[in-house]
Every structure is written in C-alpha cells, then in structure tokens.
Amino acid sequence: MKKRYLVIALVALSFLSLFVGVTRISPMDLLDFTSEETQIFLISRVPRLIAIILAGAGMSIAGLIMQSLSRNKFVSPTTAGTLDATRLGILISMLLFTNATYVQKLSFAFIFALAGTFLFMQILNRIKFKDAIFVPLVGLMFGNILASITTFFAYKSNIIQNITVWLQGDFSLILKGRYELLYISVPVLIVAYLFANRFTVAGMGEDFAKNLGLSYKKVLNLGLVLVALITTTVVLTVGMIPFLGLIIPNIVSIFKGDHLEKTLPHTALLGVVFLLICDILGRILIFPYEIPISMTVGVIGSAIFLFLLFRGKAYA
Amino acid sequence: MRNRTKMLILIVLALVSTALYLFQGLNGSYDYALPRRGIKVLAMALTGVAIAYSTVIFQTITHNRILTPSVMGLDSLYMLLQTFIYYFFGSMSILVINKNYNFFISVIAMIVFALVLYRLLFNSGKRPIYFLLLVGIILGTFMGSITTFLQVLIDPNEFTSLQNKMFASFNNVNGDLVWLAMIIIVLSVLYGWRTIRELDVLSLGRDNAINLGVDYDKIVKRMLVLSAILIATSTALVGPITFFGLIVANLSYQFFNTYKHSVLITGASVMSLVALIGGQWIVERIFTFDTTLSVIINFLGGIYFIYLLLKESRTTS
Numbered sequence: 001m002k003k004r005y006l007v008i009a010l011v012a013l014s015f016l017s018l019f020v021g022v023t024r025i026s027p028m029d030l031l032d033f034t035s036e037e038t039q040i041f042l043i044s045r046v047p048r049l050i051a052i053i054l055a056g057a058g059m060s061i062a063g064l065i066m067q068s069l070s071r072n073k074f075v076s077p078t079t080a081g082t083l084d085a086t087r088l089g090i091l092i093s094m095l096l097f098t099n100a101t102y103v104q105k106l107s108f109a110f111i112f113a114l115a116g117t118f119l120f121m122q123i124l125n126r127i128k129f130k131d132a133i134f135v136p137l138v139g140l141m142f143g144n145i146l147a148s149i150t151t152f153f154a155y156k157s158n159i160i161q162n163i164t165v166w167l168q169g170d171f172s173l174i175l176k177g178r179y180e181l182l183y184i185s186v187p188v189l190i191v192a193y194l195f196a197n198r199f200t201v202a203g204m205g206e207d208f209a210k211n212l213g214l215s216y217k218k219v220l221n222l223g224l225v226l227v228a229l230i231t232t233t234v235v236l237t238v239g240m241i242p243f244l245g246l247i248i249p250n251i252v253s254i255f256k257g258d259h260l261e262k263t264l265p266h267t268a269l270l271g272v273v274f275l276l277i278c279d280i281l282g283r284i285l286i287f288p289y290e291i292p293i294s295m296t297v298g299v300i301g302s303a304i305f306l307f308l309l310f311r312g313k314a315y316a
Numbered sequence: 317m318r319n320r321t322k323m324l325i326l327i328v329l330a331l332v333s334t335a336l337y338l339f340q341g342l343n344g345s346y347d348y349a350l351p352r353r354g355i356k357v358l359a360m361a362l363t364g365v366a367i368a369y370s371t372v373i374f375q376t377i378t379h380n381r382i383l384t385p386s387v388m389g390l391d392s393l394y395m396l397l398q399t400f401i402y403y404f405f406g407s408m409s410i411l412v413i414n415k416n417y418n419f420f421i422s423v424i425a426m427i428v429f430a431l432v433l434y435r436l437l438f439n440s441g442k443r444p445i446y447f448l449l450l451v452g453i454i455l456g457t458f459m460g461s462i463t464t465f466l467q468v469l470i471d472p473n474e475f476t477s478l479q480n481k482m483f484a485s486f487n488n489v490n491g492d493l494v495w496l497a498m499i500i501i502v503l504s505v506l507y508g509w510r511t512i513r514e515l516d517v518l519s520l521g522r523d524n525a526i527n528l529g530v531d532y533d534k535i536v537k538r539m540l541v542l543s544a545i546l547i548a549t550s551t552a553l554v555g556p557i558t559f560f561g562l563i564v565a566n567l568s569y570q571f572f573n574t575y576k577h578s579v580l581i582t583g584a585s586v587m588s589l590v591a592l593i594g595g596q597w598i599v600e601r602i603f604t605f606d607t608t609l610s611v612i613i614n615f616l617g618g619i620y621f622i623y624l625l626l627k628e629s630r631t632t633s
Binding site for chain 1: 380382383387446447449450451453454455457458460461462464465467468470472475479482483558559608611612614615617618619621622
C-alpha cells in the first residue's frame with residue numbers, strides 16, 4: 001500500500017464525487033461563473049467533498065489514537081461509547097436550552113464525549129482481565145447503556161424519531177454554512193501528527209512510557225481530548241459514522257505496523273478514500289435518491305470487521 | 317440471615333405486589349377487570365422468569381457477570397423485523413394486526429438467527445465464547461444501521477405506532493399468546509432444570525468441569541440454545557427489555573451468597589417478579605402511565621451496570 005496510489009485514488013475519487021449528483025454538472029459549466037451549475041457546485045458539491053475529507057481523516061485518526069492508547073485493536077469511537085456519549089450530550093443541551101445554539105451544543109457534546117471516553121479508559125484500567133475481545137465488548141455494552149439513558153430522556157419528551165433523524169450520518173445535508181465546524185479537526189490532526197511519536201511510546205504501556213521519560217498522564221489526556229474534539233465535530237455536522245475509526249487503522253496496521261508517525265498519513269488517506277467510495281456508492285445505488293452514509297459505512301464496515309475478526313489473531 | 321429466610325421474604329414480597337396489582341382499586345368489577353389484570357400478571361411472571369433464567373445461565377456459560385443474552389443481536393433483529401414490517405406493509409397490515417402471526421414470525425426469526433450464528437461459530441474451529449458475543453454484537457450494529465435507515469424514512473404516524481414495539485409493554489398483551497408463551501417457557505425451564513447441577517460445576521471453568529466429568533461443550537451449546545429460545549419468546553411476547561436480566565441476576569448473586577444455581581435462578585426469578593409486577597403497579601397507579609416500565613428499567617439497569625463495572629475486582633470473576 002503505497003502512499004502514492006492512495007493519493008491518486010483520493011484525487012480521482014474527489015473528482016468523481018464533485019461531478020456525481022442529481023444535477024448534472026460538467027466541468028465546462030464551471031467556466032461560466034454565474035450559471036446555476038456553478039452555484040450548486042460551490043454551495044453543495046465542494047462543501048460536501050471537504051466535509052467527507054475532514055470527517056474521514058478525522059474519524060480514522062481518532063480511532064488510531066484510541067487504539068494506540070488503549071493498546072487494543074478493537075477500540076474505536078464506536079466500540080468505546082464515545083459516539084453514544086456525544087449523542088447524550090447533544091440531547092441534554094437541547095433539553096436544557098430550548099433554542100440551543102451551535103456553541104452550546106458543541107460544548108455540551110464535547111464535555112460528554114470527553115467524559116464518556118475518559119470513563120471508558122478508567123473502566124479499562126480497573127478491569128484486570130484484558131482479553132482483546134472482551135474490551136470492546138465492555139465498550140459496546142457501555143455504549144448501549146449511554147444510548148438507553150438517551151432513550152429515557154428522549155422518550156419523556158417524545159423526540160425519539162427526531163433523534164434518529166438528526167444523528168444519522170448523512171452528507172446530503174452538508175451545504176455551505178453548515179459544515180465549517182469541521183475545520184476544527186484540521187489543527188487537531190496537525191497536533192496529532194506532531195505528537196504521533198509520543199502516542200506510539202504511550203502505546204507501549206504506562207511503565208515503559210514512564211521509563212522512557214514520557215509524561216504518560218499528559219499524553220493520555222491529550223489523546224482523549226483530541227479524540228473527543230474530532231468525534232464531537234463530526235457527529236454535530238455529519239452525524240454518526242460507525243466503524244470507520246475501527247476498520248481503517250486495522251487495515252493500515254496490517255501493512256504498515258504500529259509506528260504512528262509512519263501510519264498516520266496512510267490512515268488518514270485510506271479513511272478518506274473509503275468514505276468517498278461509500279458516499280459515491282450511496283449516491284449512485286438508488287439514484288436519484290441517496291442512501292445515507294451511516295448505512296453504507298455500517299453495512300460495508302461490519303462486513304469488513306467480521307472478516308478481520310475471522311481472519312484470526314495474527315495481529316489482534 | 318439464611319438463604320431460606322431471604323427467599324421467603326422475596327416470595328412474600330412477590331405475593332404482596334401481585335395482590336396489590338390484582339385487587340387494588342378493583343371496585344367490585346370482578347368479571348371485567350380481574351381476568352384482564354390476571355393475564356397481565358401472567359405475562360409479567362413469564363417474562364420475568366424467562367429473562368432471569370436465561371441471563372443467569374448465560375452469565376455462567378460466559379463466566380461473566382456483565383453480559384445478557386439479548387445483547388447478542390436478538391433485540392436488534394426483533395427491532396429490524398418490526399421496522400421492516402411497518403415500513404413495507406404498514407401498521408394496518410395483517411402482520412401487525414394479527415398478533416399471532418407477528419409472534420410466530422418474531423420467535424422463529426430470532427431462534428433461527430441464534431441457531432445459525434452458533435452453528436457457524438462452533439463449526440469454524442475452536443474459538444473463545446467472547447468471539448461469539450462480539451460477532452453477535454457486530455451483527456446487531458449491522459442490523460441497527462438498517463433499522464435506523466428505515467425508521468428515518470417511515471411516516472411519523474406509523475412511527476408512533478412502531479414506537480410501541482420498541483419498548484416492552486404489558487398493557488396490551490394478547491391472551492392467547494400468553495398461554496402459548498407459557499407452554500414454551502415452562503417446557504424450556506423444565507428441560508433446563510435437569511442440568512442445573514451441571515451448571516454449578518460449569519462455573520468452575522472449562523478445564524475443571526471437564527476434569528469432573530461434565531461434557532462441557534455439549535452443555536454449553538444446549539444452554540445457549542435454551543437461553544436464546546427463552547429470550548426470543550419473551551421479547552416476542554412483550555418487547556425488548558435489554559438490561560433487566562442484568563439487574564436481577566446480579567442482585568441475586570449479591571443477595572444469595574452461594575454458587576448453587578437452583579438458589580440463584582429461583583432468587584433471580586422471584587426478584588424479577590417483584591420488580592416487574594411491583595414496578596408496573598407503581599407506573600400504572602402512581603405515575604398513571606407517565607412513562608413505560610421498560611424505559612425506566614433500562615435506565616436504572618444502565619446505571620447499575622456502570623456501577624458494577626467501576627466496582628473493582630467484581631467486574632470479571
């Protein structure tokens with residue numbers, strides 16, 4: 001898996017993504033700056049592409065950081081309750097403030113995502129028996145429970161279907177002015193890259209990391225904050241995208257090993273390519289309608305995850 | 317306090333809540349209200365016993381106290397099936413209105429799903445039981461994403477009607493189905509009761525159990541199928557209550573300090589009677605149907621679960 005090929009795939013798919021859709025847009029239309037096609041292109045297609053790139057890179061990196069810190073290949077925002085915690089946070093911010101502003105939703109969701117992920121890491125620390133498969137099981141149960149708390153409040157205020165709607169991952173609602181929050185993940189990704197070596201060392205275990213002179217707690221907390229930030233922005237703008245943070249880092253680590261500084265660019269690229277493929281598929285399959293991204297990624301992702309599981313313990 | 321006394325107290329509590337539920341505020345309408353309440357009590361008793369029994373044996377097999385059989389994708393399958401029916405046939409279709417059809421389809425689908433899953437995994441070589449669970453949960457997520465997709469598309473009026481299926485409810489249980497479910501559940505429990513002593517041995521772990529002459533793999537398979545049948549029946553009867561088994565099983569371990577499954581299972585069953593019938597009484601008469609019991613149970617069960625996880629050393633035993 002060469003970086004070069006991934007970049008080529010990324011460019012080709014991006015180009016395809018820009019020109020696939022209900023309104024036919026040909027590159028020639030863009031020469032006319034005032035035409036309807038150009039407007040659609042700038043308001044809908046370009047933001048959508050940017051959102052896919054940022055979300056894909058962000059979620060895969062979030063998964064990679066979590067897997068490195070928890071030293072378990074099956075941990076990700078989906079299997080550690082981060083997504084469900086974020087959802088609970090958004091719900092509570094909406095219940096507390098009748099007209100929750102973006103900042104309020106963001107801060108609440110962020111606090112909950114951080115707290116949820118932190119709680120999960122604490123639980124992991126306390127469990128003595130760390131089986132590679134047992135850990136995600138605990139995480140999934142933990143996520144289920146957060147979801148049931150969300151349901152409890154949602155049922156009381158009769159907004160269950162609403163929650164289902166606005167948390168389903170969907171890129172078709174991405175328009176200019178509705179996705180800019182995702183730019184937060186750009187500095188986050190840069191920080192992640194700068195600290196990649198430290199995450200790798202932290203992934204060798206607390207004692208070893210301390211021996212090497214790393215302030216383990218600080219790196220751990222930094223990692224969790226980064227993960228929570230990425231997850232929150234993605235969930236708020238796009239919705240839930242299951243499994244992305246789980247599969248991509250696993251596939252990359254099969255080919256590239258676990259040195260974060262080397263695998264980080266690959267993970268980000270592959271995440272974007274995978275998400276682009278899923279999105280384009282979702283747009284083509286029932287044209288002119290769309291299958292939301294959470295469904296395509298959920299279906300393809302669970303198939304790949306099962307395949308990884310059945311392949312055995314070679315790298316788990 | 318000895319276990320016998322504890323059990324007696326629980327039984328008395330269960331009887332009191334049943335009596336309260338049956339007779340409080342009856343106002344002399346014996347012919348009308350009493351049979352209806354009786355059916356509901358019976359439904360609650362059946363669900364309670366089925367869930368308690370299957371959770372305890374499931375936790376013994378998996379050597380783990382924080383898992384329930386319904387997380388294995390059975391609940392998600394049920395939801396997918398119901399959503400599918402509502403989406404493609406509508407809330408007025410025969411599959412929704414005729415509760416018998418719905419019950420049979422749900423039970424059969426869930427049992428077939430469990431059997432296929434077990435068969436696939438047991439045939440594909442020696443794998444730890446956690447592997448089975450993880451595959452079950454992943455399939456659950458898989459079905460969940462399809463369910464979400466359909467639920468978003470569904471008409472809001474239909475969704476309100478579907479929402480009743482999403483939460484366990486004892487309020488409109490069909491009389492005929494209760495009897496049918498009773499036959500299935502009683503037969504399964506009787507069948508399982510024969511191996512109850514083997515379960516005590518099983519909790520010592522695989523190697524020890526085999527050493528002591530128990531056919532470990534055979535019993536594990538049998539018990540897994542049994543718990544799947546019980547959960548499928550109770551879910552099809554009233555709807556999913558994911559975390560209920562977790563609460564009663566763990567309370568039973570704490571309350572009765574023993575490893576005898578005959579005591580643990582009976583205790584958990586009686587506790588679930590108290591919780592369901594007493595809880596339903598409170599929801600109906602004190603909160604006057606402000607919320608559904610299963611939502612409260614899942615909420616409390618969830619908090620209890622986090623407490624269990626955080627309580628060191630007891631998490632995995």
